[in-house]
Amino acid sequence: GPKVLQIPSHQIIDMGQMVTLNCDPVSNHLYFYWYKQILGQQMEFLVNFYNGKVMEKSKLFKDQFSVERPDGSYFTLKIQPTALEDSAVYFCASSGQPGTEVFFGKGTRLTVV
Amino acid sequence: QQQVRQSPQSLTVWEGETAILNCSYEDSTFNYFPWYQQFPGEGPALLISIRSVSDKKEDGRFTIFFNKREKKLSLHITDSQPGDSATYFCAATLNNYAQGLTFGLGTRVSVFP
Numbered sequence: 082g083p084k085v086l087q088i089p090s091h092q093i094i095d096m097g098q099m100v101t102l103n104c105d106p107v108s109n110h111l112y113f114y115w116y117k118q119i120l121g122q123q124m125e126f127l128v129n130f131y132n133g134k135v136m137e138k139s140k141l142f143k144d145q146f147s148v149e150r151p152d153g154s155y156f157t158l159k160i161q162p163t164a165l166e167d168s169a170v171y172f173c174a175s176s177g178q179p180g181t182e183v184f185f186g187k188g189t190r191l192t193v194v
Numbered sequence: 195q196q197q198v199r200q201s202p203q204s205l206t207v208w209e210g211e212t213a214i215l216n217c218s219y220e221d222s223t224f225n226y227f228p229w230y231q232q233f234p235g236e237g238p239a240l241l242i243s244i245r246s247v248s249d250k251k252e253d254g255r256f257t258i259f260f261n262k263r264e265k266k267l268s269l270h271i272t273d274s275q276p277g278d279s280a281t282y283f284c285a286a287t288l289n290n291y292a293q294g295l296t297f298g299l300g301t302r303v304s305v306f307p
Contacts, residue, residue, distance in 0.1 A: 085237070114294060123196070124238070124283070126294025137294065172237055183228075183295065185237035 083107040085186035087173050088155075093192045099161035102189045104173030106156055113156045114174040114183065115148065117141060124172065130156065163193045197221055200284050200298035208306055213271040215301045217284030222265065224286040228295070229258065229269050232281045241282070242269070274305045 086105040094100045106113050115127040128138040130148050145164070150156040156175075160167055170188040197220045207213045217227075225246040230238035244251040244258045244267070251258045255274075260267045271278055281302045285295040 116294070116297075123198075123299045124295075124297040126296065129294055139294065174237075182240050182243075185230075185239070187235065187237045 083110075083184050085173055085175055085184050087171075087186035087189050089189060090187065091190045091192075093194060094163055096165055096193050097162045099159065100163055100191065102158040102160075102171050102173075102191065103155040104157065104175075104186060106173065106175035107177075107184055110175035110177050110184075112136075112176045112179070113148075113150065114176075115158050116172040116174065116185075117169045118172065118188070119169045127158075127171075160191075163191075165193050167191060168193045196298070197296045198284055198286050198298040200301050202301060203299070204302040204304070206304045206306065207274050209274060209276060211274050213274050213278070213303055213305070215269040215271075215282055215284070215303070216266070217268065217298055218264075218266045219286045219296075220265070221286070221288075221296075223288050224296075226287050227258070227260065227267055228285050229256075230283040230285060230297075232283065232300070238283055271303070274303075276305050276307050279303060279305045 088103040113130045116124045118124040126139050128142045129136050147159045170190050172188045173186045174183045176183045199218050201216045228243035229241045231241040232238045242253045242256045249260050255272045257270045281300045283300045284298040287295050
């Protein structure tokens with residue numbers, strides 16, 4: 082089936098540094114999402130992105146977070162600066178049309194030390 | 195307060211038995227309820243979904259029962275197979291392009307041969 086690819090699968094970074102998580106969504110999809118899952122907790126919605134703009138974001142999407150998809154390349158989540166509480170698995174997802182299936186990637190495990 | 199609650203946290207059944215996973219939600223505006231299956235090291239994959247206009251959805255061995263009045267739903271896995279061993283997430287959303295999915299904590303299902 083359609084695949085959402087996330088790069089890298091693991092990332093360890095020093096607190097205060099910048100990190101960029103990369104996502105290659107399903108090729109003809111138009112809506113892109115990031116979710117965050119802390120170990121033992123539920124997956125939580127961060128943001129969705131359509132037509133070059135953030136459509137909706139949750140309270141977890143701090144000012145230090147930003148998303149973009151320049152020229153149809155990777156859909157990225159940038160955290161600058163990182164904090165210890167940003168350690169989590171970040172899942173990228175994409176969908177074609179509203180109300181259609183949302184496909185998830187395997188996640189990027191981010192560890193901030 | 196959790197918007198989507200799942201029970202039990204974990205469930206063990208023998209091969210051939212029916213596994214019943216429960217889910218309840220708070221927000222009465224939710225109208226789309228997908229269930230995701232996740233294997234270790236993988237991202238969540240859509241298993242089956244239901245819209246609030248229906249009270250039952252069946253797909254092979256997987257059936258969702260939905261009670262809008264009580265804001266409850268359940269996933270039944272009949273003739274459980276060892277390959278069904280995974281974590282199952284109930285999710286909910288208002289079915290438009292902007293709203294992200296609200297996930298429960300998941301139910302870990304183990305099927306023993």
